[in-house]
Amino acid sequence: MRKKPEELRSHRWYGVADLRAFGHRSRAAQMGYDRSDYAGKPVIAILNTWSEINPCHTHFKARVDEVKRGIWQAGGFPVELPVSSLSEPFQKPTTMMYRNFLAMEAEEILRSYPADGAVLMGGCDKTTPALVMGATSMNLPAIFMPAGPMLRGNWRGKTLGSGSDAWKYWAELRAGNIDECAWREIEAGIARSPGHCMTMGTASTMTSAVETLGLTLPGAASIPAADAGHARMATLTGKRIVDMVWEDLKPRDLLTAAAFDNAIVTVLALGGSTNAIVHLIAMARRAGVPLVLERFDELARTTPVLADVRPSGRFLMEDFYYAGGLRALLAELRDALALDCRTANGATLGENLAGAEIHDSEVVRTRANPLLAAGGLAVLRGNLAPDGAVIKPAAAEPRLLQHVGRAVVFEDYNDMAARIDDPALEVTPDSVLVLRNAGPQGGPGMPEWGQLPIPKRLLAEGVRDMVRISDARMSGTSYGACVLHVAPESFVGGPLALAQTGDLIELDVAGRRLMLRIDDAELMRRRRLWKAPPARYQRGYGALFQKHVGQADQGCDFDFLEGTAPTPDPEIH
Numbered sequence: 001m002r003k004k005p006e007e008l009r010s011h012r013w014y015g016v017a018d019l020r021a022f023g024h025r026s027r028a029a030q031m032g033y034d035r036s037d038y039a040g041k042p043v044i045a046i047l048n049t050w051s052e053i054n055p056c057h058t059h060f061k062a063r064v065d066e067v068k069r070g071i072w073q074a075g076g077f078p079v080e081l082p083v084s085s086l087s088e089p090f091q092k093p094t095t096m097m098y099r100n101f102l103a104m105e106a107e108e109i110l111r112s113y114p115a116d117g118a119v120l121m122g123g124c125d126k127t128t129p130a131l132v133m134g135a136t137s138m139n140l141p142a143i144f145m146p147a148g149p150m151l152r153g154n155w156r157g158k159t160l161g162s163g164s165d166a167w168k169y170w171a172e173l174r175a176g177n178i179d180e181c182a183w184r185e186i187e188a189g190i191a192r193s194p195g196h197c198m199t200m201g202t203a204s205t206m207t208s209a210v211e212t213l214g215l216t217l218p219g220a221a222s223i224p225a226a227d228a229g230h231a232r233m234a235t236l237t238g239k240r241i242v243d244m245v246w247e248d249l250k251p252r253d254l255l256t257a258a259a260f261d262n263a264i265v266t267v268l269a270l271g272g273s274t275n276a277i278v279h280l281i282a283m284a285r286r287a288g289v290p291l292v293l294e295r296f297d298e299l300a301r302t303t304p305v306l307a308d309v310r311p312s313g314r315f316l317m318e319d320f321y322y323a324g325g326l327r328a329l330l331a332e333l334r335d336a337l338a339l340d341c342r343t344a345n346g347a348t349l350g351e352n353l354a355g356a357e358i359h360d361s362e363v364v365r366t367r368a369n370p371l372l373a374a375g376g377l378a379v380l381r382g383n384l385a386p387d388g389a390v391i392k393p394a395a396a397e398p399r400l401l402q403h404v405g406r407a408v409v410f411e412d413y414n415d416m417a418a419r420i421d422d423p424a425l426e427v428t429p430d431s432v433l434v435l436r437n438a439g440p441q442g443g444p445g446m447p448e449w450g451q452l453p454i455p456k457r458l459l460a461e462g463v464r465d466m467v468r469i470s471d472a473r474m475s476g477t478s479y480g481a482c483v484l485h486v487a488p489e490s491f492v493g494g495p496l497a498l499a500q501t502g503d504l505i506e507l508d509v510a511g512r513r514l515m516l517r518i519d520d521a522e523l524m525r526r527r528r529l530w531k532a533p534p535a536r537y538q539r540g541y542g543a544l545f546q547k548h549v550g551q552a553d554q555g556c557d558f559d560f561l562e563g564t565a566p567t568p569d570p571e572i573h
């Protein structure tokens with residue numbers, strides 16, 4: 001049943017005959033709006049993560065006008081509300097520390113202003129989960145407008161991919177295989193248009209997952225930011241949210257357990273970022289869906305990797321779009337998806353896939369010719385990670401997936417940076433590099449340090465991958481035999497805190513095991529000697545973060561933001 005204008009949430013601000021509403025209307029008039037601009041219309045809050053320090057969202061400054069055009073055309077009243085930008089390359093120590101900050105900001109902005117619905121404009125890594133988490137908790141009709149990937153990078157005619165090729169050529173520079181001049185050319189050519197990272201990093205992974213969850217219009221996530229189709233999608237998104245308000249179609253109507261399974265299948269088939277695990281768990285818990293790590297492992301055992309996109313594959317998001325994009329990939333996976341899940345346009349996922357087809361089966365592989373038959377992610381457990389750890393086997397050298405080696409332990413990032421290239425470091429290609437104090441509290445914010453650099457001496461010998469273990473995350477654009485998200489983290493006394501240089505560590509991906517090969521008595525002895533590190537923050541957001549952030553296997557949300565308990569709307573006096 002369609003809502004009536006007087007049932008709109010914003011009616012309380014604009015539509016009633018009291019002194020407060022007089023104030024709201026007179027202030028709207030001050031901004032140049034006539035009553036006919038907003039009376040009886042849904043107020044659509046556009047949460048825009050544009051800023052002058054987020055290169056992935058530079059086009060949002062103009063794109064927001066296209067969203068507004070759609071809202072006006074459909075009979076809504078657009079109100080742009082800037083929110084935190086979470087610029088992945090610039091914000092320190094890591095945007096992950098501020099994901100929950102933006103989630104909280106998004107929720108409270110929607111709650112405290114006269115919003116009837118929301119357009120969420122995000123794309124750079126953490127902006128997507130953050131906006132969705134906040135909008136889910138507020139549970140007003142909301143639609144996501146993805147930033148879209150940037151165009152392919154270019155260097156001397158070679159294609160460059162965000163992140164992946166930075167790591168790759170940095171290693172070549174350190175190994176002496178390219179010179180400073182080439183490195184500067186790569187710097188100038190690797191990011192040459194607006195849009196988020198165009199490898200299958202966290203940004204492309206999460207916007208695709210959110211499309212499969214039903215929170216965008218069909219096809220929205222794959223369109224490159226610089227493509228005219230992106231502007232048209234922005235207008236259509238603006239149009240659609242107005243009807244979603246009248247229909248009262250809210251995030252929790254879409255975000256079911258089956259929809260999250262679809263999103264996990266999507267992440268796996270894309271060879272997507274391990275970061276998606278943390279984000280999807282956090283998003284699911286906001287929707288009241290109890291998603292656990294093992295669900296990723298279960299679905300990974302049967303889901304093929306079909307996107308031949310870096311870092312797991314060869315191509316980039318621009319190629320993926322031309323090959324048919326996410327809709328083509330999902331159409332190929334129909335039998336693995338719950339097709340009856342509702343989506344933002346009112347149709348089911350299955351209906352939205354009608355007519356989708358692969359235009360280039362080199363880029364979007366068919367079921368008959370997958371990049372990997374299964375096993376895009378694996379969840380490990382063992383005495384080093386009682387609450388779980390993850391690895392992306394597709395991004396690792398296969399010989400390392402079954403490995404026993406001696407640990408080389410780094411106390412924290414600074415220790416690692418100071419010693420990794422020390423010629424005196426006792427390290428061999430079979431060593432297992434261990435980094436601790438890089439988790440949610442220890443980092444803090446679980447920075448993307450999980451792809452520890454290969455020691456320079458080994459690089460020069462031609463070594464390009466080693467087993468690395470940490471409680472950190474890894475950029476979705478990274479690769480290597482990196483065991484990540486070890487939980488509980490070392491900072492709070494997880495067993496990673498007890499590992500010592502020289503210990504034997506066993507990684508058994510097939511058996512899903514991560515073991516520190518010392519006996520229980522020795523582990524107990526070390527535990528008794530362990531001392532908790534001092535708290536890093538005495539005040540401010542850091543202190544709040546440290547006190548309330550959860551572990552990786554729980555999604556790293558704040559304990560007081562999780563769940564679906566109702567929060568009252570503000571009273572308007």
Ligand code: FES
Nearest residue numbers: 056124196197203
């Ligand atoms: Fe924004 Fe990679 S830096 S998505």
